[in-house]
Amino acid sequence: MKYSLNPSWKFLVRNWKSGELQLIAFAIFIAVVCITSMVFLTESIQAGLEDTSGSLLGSDWVITSPKPIEEEIVKKTHHLGLKTTTTVNFLTMLTRKTTDGSFSRHVSKTALKRAMPKYDEELVLAEVQAVGKNYPLRGQLRTAVQLFAKDEIASSIPEKGTVWLEARLFPILGLEIGDEVIIGSAFFKVDRVLTNAPDRTLEGINMAPRVLINEGDLGATKILQPGSRVTYKLLIAGQDENLKQFKNWVTPKLTPTETLIDSRQSRPVLNIALQRTNRYLGLIFLVNVSLSGVAIAMVARRFSLKQFDSVAILRCFGASGWWILKRYLSNLLLLSLIVGALGISVGLSIYNALKSLFLNEMLFELPGLAITIPVIIGLCTVFVLLFGFALPPLLSLQKISPLRVLRKDLDPPNLSNRLVFLFAILAVTFLIMFQTRDVELTGILVLLTLGISSVGLWVIYGLLQWVSRVGQFLIPLQNLGGIRRRGRENALQILAFSLVLTFIGALFLVRTDLLRTWKDQIPFQAPNYFVVNIPPTLLASFKAFLQEGSINSVHLDPVMMGRLVSVNQEPVKMQIDLSNEKQRVFTRLLNLTWSQKLQSDNRVVEGQWFSESDNGKGVISVERGFADRLNIKLGDKLDFQISEKRITAVVTSIRTVEWDSFQPNFYVIFPPKTLENLSRTYITSFYLPPEKINFIKKIVQNFPMVSVIDTQMIVNQLKSFFDTISDLVQYLWGFTLMVSFILLFAAIISTLDERREEAILLRILGAGQRQLLWILLSEFVLLGLLAGTIGGISANGILYWLSQTVFDLPYRINYEVLLLMPVIGMVLVGFGGWAGTRSVFLTPPYRAFR
Amino acid sequence: MGKDRLNKENRSKIRNMFIRAEHLTKKVAVGSHSLTILQDISLDIEQGESLAVVGVSGSGKSTLLGLLAGLDMPTQGRVVLDKVDLNTLNEDQRAKMRAKNIGFIFQNFQLLSNLTALENVMLPLELHGMKEPDKRAKELLEKVGLIERLQHYPKQLSGGEQQRVAIARAFVIRPRILFADEPTGNLDQKTATNIIHLLFELNQHYHTTLVCVTHDPLLGKRCKRMLHLEGGQLVS
């Protein structure tokens, strides 16, 4: 039976008909959908990003060792709940098994004895990696079923007896899928083309093409003999705290030949990008929550105004303040829970749709526990919006005097909302903190929004008074009086419009700037091949050969091998802590070069770059990290042993280097002429489109002594990382626009009642429809103009501030936004206002009165 | 102290009186100075009595009614309702008192527009926490002749029908006292006569004390006693 319904349900159903609750529900719904799908996306992109920075190692951390990793270490990782897998890497000659099977083992042994990298029709030096079943822990293993076919993520490692080869091996060995190759003493069937394997680094020795086999086949190759040069790796991934704990435990246990590598330390570029992304997402998050919050507050205010009469009647018939509050409270709570649950599930499906549509490659399945984070944030959003924004206007309902049934003008005493306001701020702050985990950012964002809103309201109110007074002389608009009359409502309304336009403008600016900077950081045609060991005698013909292959304007750097002997007469061995891997690197041979010009990605941070007069002198420019690690200062004297010669040079400049620019880079650079007579080779890098991969084969055939290093995989990884970020930023931008429109709508309808009454009166007094529409339109256009002007200015202001404090990007005033915002404001608010209130004028005055 | 003395002197009298107003004065602040709406009004209403307060518009009738019903508080003086001094109660306690004892009828009906006729009548019962509110509500709607219109919203009813719903709502809790503020003010002559008839019929049936505030002499004459209000003061 109808009346056996629970009273709050009944109450909800009754109030639902009034319309405002529908709007509040809609606003909460959209906000929750936006925010949960966004958090789903960001959590998963976060997982993806961490994975990407890990993907260059294939894990978070790696321990490398020339011997199998100690059982004790592996046990400890299990004990700490870390995920691990092992790989075994070694260089070997790879050869194709001919159809008659005559190519036998001893030939490859002879080849091995030659022990030098060499490309041959039938014999190629390759890096074989035998992988265990969880490989890789981070990043993606991608393969294609045919050469140049579209690749996809491999769901497993190579099966026993099969091998996955990098694309460039196919033309060199004349291979096709299904052929067999020989590694050591074993035959392997070529199963797939390896297009992307993690754990490749530029600084390593990954000159040789990669070959992937199953670790179960390792024994059959008979390569693991005592004395063979093999690298054992233990790949480790897991939670930060566990990793830290593990590091503390393992560091003293490592022998000098074992090294622990941290993926994040080795990728500063990705770290910066990750931080920027996080901050940008935090910004969007705040914008979305506060925009929907303001929208909800506006609608709730209207809702509460409409309830005044009913509440007065209820009070007259003896309802207590608490009884009334309880009704509305349980009502809103019920509503928000329904809507929130709906929003969260829709958010999840949007995330799933987006994931399968666009972001598949960079988005990672959220592990079971992580899926609760968006759900929790979604629920928090519901409560923040509810208690922070929807409730405060309703609190005044309990203060309504029952006398209102006799006297219409009795509004409730203005509630001191300061405490509630404070609560809203705290709640929003908590949400942002929870989402971004960035204290500095949260503080900046919250203070910024508060500052803008309070200053904005004050400025707008003054401006309105001024405009309506001055405007009367300038523009003959009858309705300017109306603008002033509704000063308070209009100021709030303009604030809402300005907030929308400011945030749209600011996000637009951050978005374009952010993306531009990111794009600048990753050259689209980043060099994907390095060629080293080019002898000086072949320099000219090699250049000509590249030009024939339409690879132009390549730069060839001379390379000499040298050893740093002493710094300021102190032998370098004594200064270096040999147990420190980072310093030990420098006792090895260093690559030295000379150059007249400073390479474009290098920047001198101390001292002066060489002038022409430095040519032939004993001066050098050193890389900052190198200088820091060896404690070298400007003016220090460094001695180098280069071939037979001893050369002394004074440090005249210190440089920074973009190691991810895919240009050959050097720790130490001399000016021209100083090293001229020393034996040297040349190095270069260039971009080769993937379809021209055969050109590499030609290089190898024509210049057998040079070595080609392929960096395409690393470039690909970085590219897909940046692509995903820019994609994501676009989608989030769309969400924000949606929330903005809700606020716009809420703001427009917030004065609908007053306007309706006024319009009806004017119509009764004989105003025509056209006249009324004109009044209405001009008022909204004027409001839009004001809001747009404020929006354009404050968007630029915000961006300037953000660029200085949060994003660390250069910024100059964007005049387009400054000029466009007023126009956008006029169009948007004008049209929205017209569309939203039009109905008022189309109903005949008689019907409107009923 | 003065109040206590007054209490003692009049204790016996108060016992017989259902409502007693003592030296009621109401002032409101208008801008910087205060405006006196009611001045030193004292009156007694006995149980079961019907009283009309008549006066021109603006004479302070509604203000007086508000004070007597405990909707508002006087600036000076007090209202004792069923032996309880309203000045000693807070807003919520007065609300509770109204819920139990008092019914209202207004000039502009004051029905909740998003509730049906039946729901409007059920409302005071629900506030009161009574069982089977719909049964009693239907009973009263039948008495006012609207049994066919249970599920209609106020907008779908005429003025006279709306006032009938309001009367049903007022009587449904069997109030000991009913306040009516110009119940016929918004109605035409014929409908007004019908409404007055209905009002007094139910009043008799339930033995309700009735306080009627009106400028309608027809309604005034139906009451046992009539008081005249002029410029916030009682005249005889």
Ligand SMILES: Nc1ncnc2c1ncn2[C@@H]1O[C@H](COP(=O)(O)OP(=O)(O)O)[C@@H](O)[C@H]1O
């Ligand atoms: N809160 C108030 N502020 C200002 N004036 C008031 C207030 N309440 C009542 N009045 C004035 O007091 C007078 C009496 O009002 P009211 O009691 O409503 O008269 P009646 O119901 O007899 O028409 C009116 O002139 C009214 O404007």
Ligand SMILES: [Mg+2]
């Ligand atoms: Mg009145």
